[in-house]
Amino acid sequence: MGPTTGKNLQPDMIQAKGLTHYYGPYPAIQDVSFGVRKGEILGFLGPNGAGKTTTMRIITGFVPPTHGSVTLDGYDVVEQSLEARRRVGYLPETVPLYTDMSVTNYLKYMGTLRGMSPKAIKTRIGDVVDVCRLGDYSKTQIGKLSKGFRQRVGIAQAIIHEPQVLVLDEPTIGIDPIQVVETRRLIQELGRDQTVVLSSHILPEVSMICDRVLIINEGRIVAEDTPKNLAEGLQGVDRLEVEVGGPVAQVLPILKGIAGVNDVAHVNNNGRHTYTIQAEAGKDLRNEISRAVISNGWSLQGLQLVGMSLEEIFLRLTTHEEL
């Protein structure tokens, strides 16, 4: 199958099928399949050691998958490695840089390796330095830069050749909060024209930047959707927070006794008693609960539905086998 026919069959910029990779006898990832459309920002979310880095290394052609295949723009990363690699910009997690080179020289070098002409590099370096806000440091030796600035150099080298696919492994790890905000904005800007795949173990980050999230745990994809749908899709498990004025020992069994209540947790906040109720999927128990509280002569001080945060979904997805 030639690259042109491949293109027609696969509208996705990245197409991964059944990726499995073994380190010795241990599988790092198993049967990972996904597609990324052009101009989409896909986030890999998962705890450390889940297989995010392995997946990214396979996409970029650094390690071949034991089984399965990946195509970038229709080019197989193993069979048509050079063509695939031409289309990728990559920022590894450790941000490996040549510390004894200046920022400009380093970017020139990386540009040349990516097949850019000296003229193209010359015009492009200015843009990249601006975009990554490296202006004042372009002549500085990389070894003398702080972690945050090194991260920017890492992003600069990944985008210098205007790759169609940008792969960023934990792009905001280990840099200060202000730089994190800047980096996220930068990634979102880049994501307008380029296909971006990034990994993170920080939920708010992924839900903020990404169009689609792929949750990966112990080498397998456990969920895949937009951040919004992931949150909605799990609202079958409803949660309510009730604040009741009344003796805890009596309130608790009554609440637990209401039909449809799975679990009740009690928190004492300086004499204000809050009960978190886990209701059965899809049931709105507000009427039953308020009736039960009032008919017992206690005061109902608060009652609200609490949706699940992505953080909880993530914990649920990665700590439970079901779902």
Next chain:
Amino acid sequence: MRTAQAVAWKEIQIYFSSPTAYIVGLIFLALTGFFFTQDLGDPFPEATLAPFFYGATIVFILLAPALTMRLLAEESKLGTIELLLTSPVRDWEVIVGKYVASLVFFLVLVALSFFYAILLFVYASPDPGPIFAGYLGLVLYGSAALAVGLLTSTMTNNQIVSAVVAMGILLALFFADRAFGSIGGLAGEIIGEMGLRGHFDDFERGVIDTKNIVYFVSVVAFFLFLSIRTLESRRWR
């Protein structure tokens, strides 16, 4: 090809801006200078570079690995190899680029030693034949030693390991021509023919034999080929 050039140019810049290379250069000149002057104290000294060539071949067993150990081992250690190998660069371009850089630095060292030859021509009238042939042999010998060092640097992320293994291989090759004496027979002859030093002797005497040129070029080609294969194999581990 442009990428191979870029790799070579970057490494050359690092050579000339790093202390390691200057220390290697200093030791090379100091030791070969010692060998050069050794016989000059004789009552009737011979205007020859033979002692210098002899010394250089020994010194370079230690110095070639020191020059090449960084080339790929450091990239593996720092992780920069991840960006190198995910760039659209062919494996042979990486290896050839790195090799050419080490060769350029080596040639500069050799050029500095022309000083000894100039001294001879100024103060005596040496036979230019063995000096020309000797230099040709030294360049071939050094090229082979650097190729060995490059291979060991490709195999590990530890520069010390790379250097020590390369020294071991070079020492074994250096003394291989003595194997005939102890092993004998066809095996001894084959091992003896693999010897670095044995193929250098002719050059030192002023004889340029195609056989010896082919030998050194083969050694370079063989070790560069293995280096490229080793780098390729990283993609399969």
